[in-house]
Amino acid sequence: MAQNESPVTLEDVAHLAGVSRMTVSRVLNNRGGASDETQKRIRDAAEKLNYRPNAMARSLKSRRSYTIGVIVPDISNPFFPEIFRGAESVAQSHGYTLILSNVVESADREAEIFDKLVAQQVDGIIWCSARMPSDALAPVLATAQSVVLVNREATPDLARSVVVDYALGARLGVDHLLAIGARCFGVIAGPEWAFGAHARLDGVKEALGSHGIAPNAILFCDPTIEGGNTAAASLLAQGERFDALICYNDLTAVGALMACRNLGIDVPGDVALIGFDDIDLAQLVTPTITSLGVPRYEIGRSAMTMLLKIINREPAEQKLVLQPKLLVRGSTVRSSA
């Protein structure tokens, strides 16, 4: 935290090296156009002055900011940091910097933040779990050049997507629950305005439907431990009967687990519990929670890889579907039944 930065410019380096700005620019960007001797002189000068190119000036002229916006509903939700890390790992190796924005689970702020990122001249945006309704989403997407949605889809002209095959996940989960003897199902469905919530719910309905069963109860809630807790408590208080609870994600599953514990309901004895995402927490509670694992880091990597292709106008898939994987744990294993 120095007192008086006097920013070193290209000009300064050029002056010290006794060449023109352009020559310095070319050399420092490895575009050749100078003899080895001159190159060395320039690099030495840059080194000596501790020259750091001004990224804004560079971007302004080159119309590339090498900056990418990442929008997440809530970075405190352990689902998202790993997506960010996956994205960052790819971005980093291509010289991009990430701007993370949290919308704090508010659909209103999404547009505002998107707008701000566009104004920041980001080269692209990775938008995770957009909550905004589709009709509002389209005009927002139209203001940016390159967008990859995670856990959400849009028309091909608006954005590409990386999604999880929630229908498959739901089927795997339902089949597993049926296999262990569950017959009455409750669904804690997550945020009503979330695309993924409906994808999962539809998957569950379909999977159950193919066995001639319908869920006994469905309740939307916040995608948090607290949300799951409240929802489960509410379902249980209503006297709904079920022997299996399918949860939006592991956080809500943990919340549901707490609710069961508080009411003296045994998991998995009385109620089997299944979550989504396979966050660390799922293996740390007692009982451990059966979950549909989602490759979060890979989602981030894929999304960024796809985005870079779009930015560079290389051919890219319109949609990438990743498969969830059933991880059977304590919350659905009746040890003594």
Next chain:
Amino acid sequence: MAQNESPVTLEDVAHLAGVSRMTVSRVLNNRGGASDETQKRIRDAAEKLNYRPNAMARSLKSRRSYTIGVIVPDISNPFFPEIFRGAESVAQSHGYTLILSNVVESADREAEIFDKLVAQQVDGIIWCSARMPSDALAPVLATAQSVVLVNREATPDLARSVVVDYALGARLGVDHLLAIGARCFGVIAGPEWAFGAHARLDGVKEALGSHGIAPNAILFCDPTIEGGNTAAASLLAQGERFDALICYNDLTAVGALMACRNLGIDVPGDVALIGFDDIDLAQLVTPTITSLGVPRYEIGRSAMTMLLKIINREPAEQKLVLQPKLLVRGSTVRSSA
């Protein structure tokens, strides 16, 4: 994701409104200098063209990017997202955008990332839990104007700090453990290169020392569940005797808990366990973990508030110390002893 953005510039707005660029600039930045009528004409034109100022051009000229870098060791560590959110809440209300960078627990990458943020012309940097040794830290800090360190200190000319009173925390924890009868202490101390690790360890030593006790065993480790698990397993395997384990943070405490569980050691019966940070997880495992709560969101808010003061050259404290709070839970409560 529109096909052919033709960026709308100030010029375009000026042309449509029939005034000069400067007038548009002034009006859109609420600096007056135009009649109400002209202002309306300009605002209408901007609205109609859907004009969005180019933040880079603005920054280039004004020498203010309204952008702030946040460096964290690992955003997947639940300690950091809340700091980020706290910082973001303040930043947002002042018109600043945050760039988050993960160093993935590598001291090498810290300098590199810091450098990149400086090149990005951020107006300031919040650097959390810098791992870099102090002699390497100083020259890095010197390259930026405004820096606030979290969980780390530096000389006043280099950066200001927001820290937690770990000595107090350690004392509270030790006193509590002594009160419940613990006499042999093990310390799982976290990353050896982390400032906070030594602050806590010194605090523990001092607190114990004032009672004429020294820790039986000290082991450094990664600040993760895995790290805590490995360290605890190692301590236990060495046949070290202790009836209390003081952990660097809740993640390592959870890891230690798992290690105990695997070895059939009862917590808190055989070993009492105490962590730091009070992350959600501490209340979700069985037994729940006694922790020294740290106001993470508040750390973020304070750090950003302090940083904005520095940026605006307003007077600001050199150092802000926040107090941890002992939260007694199952891991130190011997229900039947």
Next chain:
DNA sequence: ACCGGATGAGTTATCGTTAACGTAATTTGA
């Protein structure tokens, strides 16, 4: 000796915005 094509480097003109200054026209004050 002459030409085509590398090679090495400089010039000029922006990128989109704002600082600083300039200048009419209008208002104010005594």
Next chain:
DNA sequence: TCAAATTACGTTAACGATAACTCATCCGGT
């Protein structure tokens, strides 16, 4: 009523970098 102050704008010149072009020089081949 007339200078002084204010209002309402316009002009010019950057901010720090790069794209696109220009122009010598040099080298081999014929």
